[in-house]
Amino acid sequence: MKSVKPTVLIVDDDKNTRDGLARALKRHYEILLAESGERALAILSNTPADVVISDVRMPGMDGLTLLQRVMTHTPQPIVMVITAYGNVETAVKAMKHGAYDFLTKPVNLDHLDILIKRALHSQKVEGQIENLHEQLDAKYGITNIIGSTPVMIDVFETIKQAAPTPATILLQGESGTGKEVAAHAIHQLSPRSKGPFIAVHCAALSPSLLESELFGHEKGAFTGATSRRMGRFEMADGGTFFLDEISEVDPAIQVKLLRVLEERTFERVGGDEPVDVDIRLIVASNRNLKELVAKGKFRNDLYYRLDVVNITMPPLRDRLNDIPVLCQHFLKDFNHKNDRQIEGIVPEVMNVFSGYAWPGNVRELRNTIEKMVVLGRGKKLTLRDIPANIRDEASDLASGSSWTGGPTPASGSIEEAEQLMIQTALKKNNGNRTKAAQEVGISRRTLHRKLKKYQLEDSAESENAESE
Ligand SMILES: Nc1ncnc2c1ncn2[C@@H]1O[C@H](COP(=O)(O)OP(=O)(O)OP(=O)(O)O)[C@@H](O)[C@H]1O
Ligand SMILES: [Mg+2]
Structure with missing residues (x-):
C-alpha cells in the first residue's frame, strides 16, 4: 500500500539526536535521516521531503547553507532549524533565509509535533490557492477572480465564451460581487487587451458632467469650456469601455448611449460633427435593470441593446x-x-x-x-x-443553534432562512420572545434586534406584555 504519511528529513551529525527525533516522529511521518548537509542534499535529489529539520552547526556544510540550497528546490520543503539555546542571531538568520521556524536544544518533542502539523497545514492551503490560480489560468485565462463553486464556474464559462467576441456584456449583481473584476478579466481575454480599458462610474457624476465626460465637448460648449476636450468614448477607441452603475444614467444621456450602441457614433457636447469610435462595451449595474424598465425608470430599447450577454455575479x-x-x-x-x-x-x-x-x-x-x-x-x-x-x-x-428543521426558504438566502426560523419559533411559542429566542438558539437581545431588522415586531408580543 502506498504511504500517505508526510516525509520528514532529519539532518544532524549527532546520532543520538537523529534517533531521538526519529523515534518521536515515526508514528505520523515517513522518516529520512542524514548525518550531514551534503548527505541531505543527496537524499533530496532522489526523494522529495515535505519537511526538513536540520541542526545548524555540523562539520562540512552547515545548516544555514543547507537551508539556502533547499530553498531553491521545487517542490520546496518546509525547513526548520535546530539552534543552540539562546542563539538568537542564528535563529533570525535562518528565518530570513526562509526557514519556517526554529527549535532550540533540547528539542521539545510536543512542540515539534505541533509545529510540523501547523506548517504542513499552512502549506496545504497555500498549495490549494496556487492550484486554483493555476487551474483558472489554464482553463479560463482568469487569474484575478477567485472562485470554485458551481455558480462561479458558470460565470467563468460564460466569460471565456463571450470575451473574445465583440458582443456587449451586461454585468449584474449586488454591490461587491466582483463586477468590475469581471469587466477587467473580459478585457484581458479579448483581442482588445492591448488597447485601452476605460471605466466611467455613472453614479459619481452629475448628468451634465457625465455627458461631457463621456462624449467630450467643443470649445465654448458651456461656460468654462475653454478648449475642446476629448471624451472617454474617444479615449477608449480600439479598446474596451466599461460603464459602471448604468442604472443611474439620466434619460437624456440614455438616448445618446443608445445611438453609440447602435451606430458607434456620437457628437461632442456643443458640436455637430459626428465622431466614430471602435469600442467594446461592458456595462454594470447593481440594480436589476429589467425591473427598472418595468417601472419606467430605464429605457426599454436601451435595455434590449445591452442585454446581449447577461452575466449575473452571484452574491457571496x-x-x-x-x-x-x-x-x-x-x-x-x-x-x-x-x-x-x-x-x-x-x-x-x-x-x-x-x-x-x-x-x-x-x-x-x-x-x-x-x-x-x-x-x-x-x-x-x-x-x-x-x-x-x-x-x-x-x-x-x-454555532450551537438548536434549530433542527421547519419550513425551508425559497431563495436559500441566509437572511430569509433566519427570518422564517424566527417567525416559526414565535408562532409556535405564541409570540413569547424569550421562548422563541431559546428555541432558535439566540439571545433575547439578538432576537429583539433581528425583529427590528426584519420588521417582524408585530408578530411578537409587546415588551410589556411579556415582562413578568
Ligand atoms: N471573485 C473574486 N475574487 C477576488 N476578489 C474579488 C472577487 N470578487 C470581488 N473581489 C474584490 O472585491 C472588491 C469588490 O469588487 P468589485 O469592485 O468588482 O465589485 P462590484 O460588483 O463592482 O461592486 P459595486 O457594485 O459596489 O461597484 C474588489 O476589491 C475586488 O478585488
Ligand atoms: Mg463596481
Whole structure:
C-alpha cells in the first residue's frame, strides 16, 4: 500500500539526536535521516521531503547553507532549524533565509509535533490557492477572480465564451460581487487587451458632467469650456469601455448611449460633427435593470441593446464554499501589504463566516480580512479577531443553534432562512420572545434586534406584555 504519511528529513551529525527525533516522529511521518548537509542534499535529489529539520552547526556544510540550497528546490520543503539555546542571531538568520521556524536544544518533542502539523497545514492551503490560480489560468485565462463553486464556474464559462467576441456584456449583481473584476478579466481575454480599458462610474457624476465626460465637448460648449476636450468614448477607441452603475444614467444621456450602441457614433457636447469610435462595451449595474424598465425608470430599447450577454455575479451568501479560499487569498495579500506574517485562519472562523449574510459581498469579506490582519493579535486569526458586528450577526446561528428543521426558504438566502426560523419559533411559542429566542438558539437581545431588522415586531408580543 502506498504511504500517505508526510516525509520528514532529519539532518544532524549527532546520532543520538537523529534517533531521538526519529523515534518521536515515526508514528505520523515517513522518516529520512542524514548525518550531514551534503548527505541531505543527496537524499533530496532522489526523494522529495515535505519537511526538513536540520541542526545548524555540523562539520562540512552547515545548516544555514543547507537551508539556502533547499530553498531553491521545487517542490520546496518546509525547513526548520535546530539552534543552540539562546542563539538568537542564528535563529533570525535562518528565518530570513526562509526557514519556517526554529527549535532550540533540547528539542521539545510536543512542540515539534505541533509545529510540523501547523506548517504542513499552512502549506496545504497555500498549495490549494496556487492550484486554483493555476487551474483558472489554464482553463479560463482568469487569474484575478477567485472562485470554485458551481455558480462561479458558470460565470467563468460564460466569460471565456463571450470575451473574445465583440458582443456587449451586461454585468449584474449586488454591490461587491466582483463586477468590475469581471469587466477587467473580459478585457484581458479579448483581442482588445492591448488597447485601452476605460471605466466611467455613472453614479459619481452629475448628468451634465457625465455627458461631457463621456462624449467630450467643443470649445465654448458651456461656460468654462475653454478648449475642446476629448471624451472617454474617444479615449477608449480600439479598446474596451466599461460603464459602471448604468442604472443611474439620466434619460437624456440614455438616448445618446443608445445611438453609440447602435451606430458607434456620437457628437461632442456643443458640436455637430459626428465622431466614430471602435469600442467594446461592458456595462454594470447593481440594480436589476429589467425591473427598472418595468417601472419606467430605464429605457426599454436601451435595455434590449445591452442585454446581449447577461452575466449575473452571484452574491457571496450563495457561494459560501468559496469563503475559505477567498480568505486565504486576501490573507496572503494583506500580509504582504502590511508586512505581517499571520500564518492562517482557524476553522472556527470559517463557521462564523458562513453563518453571516455578507450584504457587502466579497468587498466586505476583503475589508474584514484586512482589518483582521492589521489588528490580529496572534499567529493565526481566531474568533476573537472577528469584528464584533459580524460575530453578533452571525455567531448565534452559526454555532450551537438548536434549530433542527421547519419550513425551508425559497431563495436559500441566509437572511430569509433566519427570518422564517424566527417567525416559526414565535408562532409556535405564541409570540413569547424569550421562548422563541431559546428555541432558535439566540439571545433575547439578538432576537429583539433581528425583529427590528426584519420588521417582524408585530408578530411578537409587546415588551410589556411579556415582562413578568
Ligand atoms: N471573485 C473574486 N475574487 C477576488 N476578489 C474579488 C472577487 N470578487 C470581488 N473581489 C474584490 O472585491 C472588491 C469588490 O469588487 P468589485 O469592485 O468588482 O465589485 P462590484 O460588483 O463592482 O461592486 P459595486 O457594485 O459596489 O461597484 C474588489 O476589491 C475586488 O478585488
Ligand atoms: Mg463596481
